Amino acid sequence: MEKSKKYWFYIEPYVYISLKEQEVLLLNTLDSSTEKSIDKEVIALISSIFEPKNCGVTLLNEQYLQSDKIIQFIKKTQEKYMGDIIEYQTIKQKPIQLLPYINIQNDIKPIKTNKNFVGDNLLNDLRELTLYINTKCKQSCQNCNSYYKQFRHCNKYENKNIELKIDLIKKILDSTKTSPLSQINIIGGDITRYNDLSLLIRMLKPYEEFLSYYIQYRNILNIQHKALISYKNKKQLFVCIDFPISELDINSCINVAGKGCTFSFIVKDIKEYIYAQSIIEKYSLDFYQIMPFFNNKNITFFKNNVFINESDIIEGITFEQIMLNKKINSNFWGNILVMPDGSVKSCINESVIGNIKEQSILELLNIEINKSSSMWLKTREEKPCCDCIYQHICPPLSNYEAIFNKTNLCNVIP
Ligand code: SF4
Numbered sequence: 001m002e003k004s005k006k007y008w009f010y011i012e013p014y015v016y017i018s019l020k021e022q023e024v025l026l027l028n029t030l031d032s033s034t035e036k037s038i039d040k041e042v043i044a045l046i047s048s049i050f051e052p053k054n055c056g057v058t059l060l061n062e063q064y065l066q067s068d069k070i071i072q073f074i075k076k077t078q079e080k081y082m083g084d085i086i087e088y089q090t091i092k093q094k095p096i097q098l099l100p101y102i103n104i105q106n107d108i109k110p111i112k113t114n115k116n117f118v119g120d121n122l123l124n125d126l127r128e129l130t131l132y133i134n135t136k137c138k139q140s141c142q143n144c145n146s147y148y149k150q151f152r153h154c155n156k157y158e159n160k161n162i163e164l165k166i167d168l169i170k171k172i173l174d175s176t177k178t179s180p181l182s183q184i185n186i187i188g189g190d191i192t193r194y195n196d197l198s199l200l201i202r203m204l205k206p207y208e209e210f211l212s213y214y215i216q217y218r219n220i221l222n223i224q225h226k227a228l229i230s231y232k233n234k235k236q237l238f239v240c241i242d243f244p245i246s247e248l249d250i251n252s253c254i255n256v257a258g259k260g261c262t263f264s265f266i267v268k269d270i271k272e273y274i275y276a277q278s279i280i281e282k283y284s285l286d287f288y289q290i291m292p293f294f295n296n297k298n299i300t301f302f303k304n305n306v307f308i309n310e311s312d313i314i315e316g317i318t319f320e321q322i323m324l325n326k327k328i329n330s331n332f333w334g335n336i337l338v339m340p341d342g343s344v345k346s347c348i349n350e351s352v353i354g355n356i357k358e359q360s361i362l363e364l365l366n367i368e369i370n371k372s373s374s375m376w377l378k379t380r381e382e383k384p385c386c387d388c389i390y391q392h393i394c395p396p397l398s399n400y401e402a403i404f405n406k407t408n409l410c411n412v413i414p
């Protein structure tokens with residue numbers, strides 16, 4: 001690069017640029033390499049790429065080329081295949097680089113700005129349906145009222161002793177027939193104590209490919225309803241196991257449920273995590289998941305093992321996912337939860353949207369998307385995330401943030 005010449009500078013289209021007042025980050029989404037700078041001139045250079053008149057390409061004039069920091073930065077972008085320069089003499093007509101834009105659900109804005117607008121298309125966005133079918137359960141787990149707020153788990157729903165009636169479930173399934181559902185979850189209470197369980201299992205047969213049942217291991221040990229444990233899609237029968245648990249109970253649980261189920265181990269500390277791993281190895285379990293549980297006393301465990309680190313954030317993230325993170329929350333987008341009393345939520349830790357006994361699914365989805373606090377659209381817009389270069393690269397907010405009552409569950413900005 002010669003200081004006496006002029007150059008066009010551009011960034012490759014697969015590079016995501018995160019530009020904040022004090023810092024800029026370039027992320028090559030093809031190989032996860034990054035380049036950061038807190039230098040004011042570099043920030044100004046990258047800002048100029050976004051100026052509408054520049055159309056994604058900026059002219060490196062003398063002023064820029066006097067700065068060693070700018071020269072070094074440009075060299076690094078070239079080495080990492082993030083950006084390049086073109087000699088002005090060879091192309092005097094300004095080149096154009098298209099900046100990314102994403103269009104979701106045709107356009108969310110018309111729905112959000114017109115109060116009377118009914119977005120029929122919203123049924124096309126319904127991906128996941130979770131039905132809490134009952135509250136009956138003979139067990140008395142200490143954390144019954146907490147587990148389900150952090151991950152999918154049964155609960156007695158404040159001991160209300162109610163059931164989501166079978167005709168209401170039928171109404172829900174009928175009204176979502178046109179939706180591209182890819183996941184249905186059936187959770188209790190103890191689902192084996194649901195009054196019309198045989199009828200429900202028959203009714204759900206057409207959905208078996210993407211249907212999951214959730215049962216606590218204590219209820220597996222006393223299971224009466226063999227139809228569930230002989231469920232064809234064994235992997236989608238989730239058996240939740242918390243600690244302490246005796247070796248005998250583990251053995252019986254795996255024997256009754258069968259090794260083909262998915263075992264969900266709930267862990268509060270590193271000892272429980274190691275124990276869960278030893279069970280997985282000893283019984284050669286093929287399908288399992290580890291669910292960290294925050295009990296207000298294990299913050300260190302969470303900081304060391306659950307909170308996100310800089311290297312985890314960038315590893316493997318795609319350009320499309322970053323663009324989605326700007327517009328929607330993909331943890332909640334397309335999800336609804338129906339509680340045993342018919343009340344509907346988009347997230348277990350949020351207030352109810354309405355009730356399926358009185359409103360249609362379409363009405364409820366419209367209420368959700370038009371709410372200012374819609375979980376479907378909840379992105380990292382609050383401090384400190386909104387000032388962080390990883391704002392849209394970080395995974396979307398989840399139930400854990402609600403439990404901790406903070407948005408930055410990370411070791412980047414503690
Ligand atoms: S098995 Fe589930 S519903 Fe029953 S007490 Fe335990 S957590 Fe609650």
Ligand code: SF4
Pocket residue numbers: 380384385386388389390391392394407408409410411412413
């Ligand atoms: S502050 Fe927020 S956006 Fe930044 S790394 Fe932490 S969680 Fe992610």
